[in-house]
Amino acid sequence: MARVRKTVTIRDVAEDAGVSLQTVSRVVNGGPNVRPQLRDKVQAAIDRLGYVPSLAAQRMSGSRSYIILAINDRERTLADWRERRGTDWVDQMLLGGILTCSKHGYRMMVELVDTHSDHVERELGAALSALQPDGVILTPPHSENRLITALLAERAIPFARIGSDAPGAGIRLTMGDAGAAHLATTRLVQLGHKRIAMIAGPSQYSLSGWRIAGWRRALAEAGLPDEGLLEVGDFGFDSGIRAARTLLERNPDLTAIIASSDQMALAALEVARERGLDVPRDLSLVSFDNTPIVRFTQPPLTAVDQPIAETVARAIEHLIARAPGAEDGEVIEVAAALVERSSTAPAPDRG
């Protein structure tokens, strides 16, 4: 039986190096005003003993908690997960978060919260009290929730809102939704398409509006109409089926669809198949999100890649470093990219 090793504390290091606790603390935190010689001696002791400060104790002593909390929607996450749909937001956030946090000595935690329940405040409040995070990242639809932002403001916890339009406290980040929709639409225009429809997300999401705006602007610039070419879904597969059917029935001359989620794009692909339309020969398709599944459909889908991980990374850096310009109310835009695969092609020749 190996003897259980006692935890190495700051006191052990102080004794080993023959200095006070305070000096060790200063060295650990890179504080100023420590003579180089002493600093080296302490650092040597730290390395030798393998000392790492206890997060809990650091938090206790009134300094930071070194925890960033990401809030996700429980219902949607669980549904995605249960149906093995791919929990894109969660893993993208988590990875972007973990990487960025660890770079700065922070940790990321994910909290699932019920958006629609009356006790959002209660649930979130409990998490905040327990964890006392140094920052919170809100994704849609939580980033649009007034109750939540008010709660965070009241507790003076810095937070970042991703994909929200609502003004107010907190840094805001967007993933260039309008620009991406504009880009995708313009690309389809270049390919000769004249009737380009959009299946949008629900209107409660600010990003739905941005995408519609980008699409409209591109159409207007090309002198193309948008009447009858917009349908609204809920990001899910079934809503995509309904929307795609409606669009294709109403517009016999439709040659391109932009869907506001991969699931809805998959649904559009399915509808095309059931109507005997070949993608991309008869119908071009662009989706939003670029989750792993769209690479393996037949054909692989052209998609707008949402830079979730990068956006979260940016959010975290502002949160912890209070990076220059991290004023409340500032808006940071991370650009999305269009990944062209095989679901887009020149418009069919209507000879």
Added chain:
Amino acid sequence: MARVRKTVTIRDVAEDAGVSLQTVSRVVNGGPNVRPQLRDKVQAAIDRLGYVPSLAAQRMSGSRSYIILAINDRERTLADWRERRGTDWVDQMLLGGILTCSKHGYRMMVELVDTHSDHVERELGAALSALQPDGVILTPPHSENRLITALLAERAIPFARIGSDAPGAGIRLTMGDAGAAHLATTRLVQLGHKRIAMIAGPSQYSLSGWRIAGWRRALAEAGLPDEGLLEVGDFGFDSGIRAARTLLERNPDLTAIIASSDQMALAALEVARERGLDVPRDLSLVSFDNTPIVRFTQPPLTAVDQPIAETVARAIEHLIARAPGAEDGEVIEVAAALVERSSTAPAPDRG
């Protein structure tokens, strides 16, 4: 400007209820020996004030940290993520973990560790010192790593190893790999297949061996040969391409392949396509993992669904509850299921 609310501490509750800190603590922790009347009074104060204990303070005072740490391989996770391949392990673990943890008042954190670097110990040691988790969950290949298990044993941190054969400390959990491979193979035998190949994972992974064993046993039971029908990949797409080509060239009468990962199954599908073989008419295909992508291929793949989330959930419950039978060295088996889709069919008639 709303006034910033001060954190509610146990002291506030004690004052409000007119009792000592200790009594509040007992109520919060469900301690024994508190008169019902007093308990109710304290509970009322807790509810009124919205008190939630600080995790950091709890940890400090020598009790538990209420943190479960899951260790994942950094390299593999990052590669999966960068290529938008779907980080199945991460999100499945995370979700199973978050759900189970929150049910018991715990939190889950994910740590990415370099398996192949010499400083695994250093990296992991730092995480353990900082977080002081109450339990650690190890997935392959970390669950097979002696250095890691020794480190955890030395620090007396309970840990669970998923998918490892290596004896030693810690609870072990498997996802019924042998059984699942046996099940899949038997199903193919029932469909009339006589030449059933396997593309296995690397031999360092215990689960590779288990799957091969299950496959071999099923073949033996059916009186079928296994010579020349085994190829080894590294779970990745490219290795699957090589393995599938080799198998099909070497065995002209091959009618079924079981791949030990979704990526390798996708590769086999690709190879079938390039050789003009129709799946499932000419070749049946079964994959392992059942990540979201295999539902959207053409045809959708029959797959062994790895119950990662459930396994993690079980691991956590043993770790925190020290559930009955959580003896070190115990092995818990969670059964995997076969999800039949359209990549399997009766063996072609060799007339």
Added chain:
DNA sequence: ACCGATCTTGAGAGCGTTCTCAAGACTTGT
């Protein structure tokens, strides 16, 4: 009623860290 055992409650220390503040060691300017 009385004695010992058991319940219930509270007081005080301690967990590992950082914060505040004060004391001593150097500088610098004259």
Added chain:
DNA sequence: ACAAGTCTTGAGAACGCTCTCAAGATCGGT
């Protein structure tokens, strides 16, 4: 060489909680 700063270091309190231990309240048996 002396006063007035500036650096460097350390002592002690504080953070919010649970642990240990002791004191008072209550109970059961005679």
